[in-house]
Amino acid sequence: MSTQNAFRRFAGTEGYIASGPLVDAVNCSIALERPLLIKGEPGTGKTVLARHVAEGLGMPLLTWHIKSTSKAVEGLYVYDTVQRLNDSRFGGGDVSDISRYIKLGPLGRSFAAEKRMVLLIDEIDKADLEFPNDLLRELDEMRFTIMETGEEVAARERPVVLITSNNEKELPDAFLRRCIFHFIDFPGREMMKQIVDVHHKNLDAKLLDQVLIKFYWLREQNELRKKPSTSELVDWIAALLRSGITPDQVESHIPFLGALLKKEQDVEALESYDKRGGRYPNKWSDLGPRYNQ
Ligand SMILES: Nc1ncnc2c1ncn2[C@@H]1O[C@H](COP(=O)(O)OP(=O)(O)O)[C@@H](O)[C@H]1O
Numbered sequence: 075m076s077t078q079n080a081f082r083r084f085a086g087t088e089g090y091i092a093s094g095p096l097v098d099a100v101n102c103s104i105a106l107e108r109p110l111l112i113k114g115e116p117g118t119g120k121t122v123l124a125r126h127v128a129e130g131l132g133m134p135l136l137t138w139h140i141k142s143t144s145k146a147v148e149g150l151y152v153y154d155t156v157q158r159l160n161d162s163r164f165g166g167g168d169v170s171d172i173s174r175y176i177k178l179g180p181l182g183r184s185f186a187a188e189k190r191m192v193l194l195i196d197e198i199d200k201a202d203l204e205f206p207n208d209l210l211r212e213l214d215e216m217r218f219t220i221m222e223t224g225e226e227v228a229a230r231e232r233p234v235v236l237i238t239s240n241n242e243k244e245l246p247d248a249f250l251r252r253c254i255f256h257f258i259d260f261p262g263r264e265m266m267k268q269i270v271d272v273h274h275k276n277l278d279a280k281l282l283d284q285v286l287i288k289f290y291w292l293r294e295q296n297e298l299r300k301k302p303s304t305s306e307l308v309d310w311i312a313a314l315l316r317s318g319i320t321p322d323q324v325e326s327h328i329p330f331l332g333a334l335l336k337k338e339q340d341v342e343a344l345e346s347y348d349k350r351g352g353r354y355p356n357k358w359s360d361l362g363p364r365y366n367q
């Protein structure tokens with residue numbers, strides 16, 4: 075394999091539209107064996123990217139969903155003291171063998187696996203600030219020691235690590251220094267057409283234009299508290315298709331608003347705009363220059 079081919083391990087998949095810079099960032103992270111930190115507004119495909127990287131590389135995917143209560147050590151292993159106590163009470167085998175009660179977490183399993191894996195640490199910004207700091211050494215060295223048994227778990231094959239953040243919290247500099255970073259920009263008109271095509275093959279071109287014009291127009295309305303995202307667009311189109319609506323009906327209206335707007339104030343704002351006889355754009359030229367280059 076030439077050096078260039080060896081670098082380009084990931085080339086995207088049919089089910090995921092990845093920009094050139096995103097593909098480069100994935101390949102850079104694989105080549106340098108550093109975690110890839112992906113940021114971007116909700117619904118820009120951060121979580122599903124991991125599935126497609128795994129698919130593209132032909133590796134299994136392990137996911138660690140982070141919650142506000144997540145602790146870094148749980149990703150490595152947990153010591154099931156409750157089970158051990160139960161066993162000692164009710165005679166469940168050799169309780170002096172502590173290793174029976176050590177359960178590897180997602181990070182631990184990805185280290186212990188025989189084959190190289192893709193590990194997704196999803197929504198790292200949900201946890202407290204200590205969380206990323208506590209993972210620095212393990213992610214760097216890809217090894218850790220199980221305190222209770224003294225056993226060391228070292229990665230046989232360093233996993234491909236993807237970390238997502240919705241930017242709810244700033245991540246520590248020491249953590250950022252160890253990652254490759256990519257921000258997924260909100261997709262523009264042409265890229266969004268490709269993304270829609272992945273989910274709704276061969277959509278009527280006129281309907282596609284009408285839904286995208288309405289969608290981007292809605293996103294431009296500053297008073298909205300929550301802008302609709304790509305996933306909501308995909309759902310909205312599914313609702314339109316199932317209802318058998320014609321492109322003409324989407325020309326002058328936004329049917330099934332509930333698929334796009336998720337805050338009552340936003341729905342009310344649009345309904346009152348409608349009542350006041352507000353107009354909806356139906357040509358790309360009705361939108362700003364950003365959409366007409
Ligand atoms: N680039 C893309 N290619 C294909 N589908 C996409 C893309 N971006 C977003 N989607 C769709 O949007 C949905 C939301 O993506 P998700 O990964 O959950 O977003 P995030 O994790 O950034 O909030 C996915 O189910 C996927 O169907």
Ligand SMILES: [Mg+2]
Nearest residue numbers: 120121122238
């Ligand atoms: Mg996500």
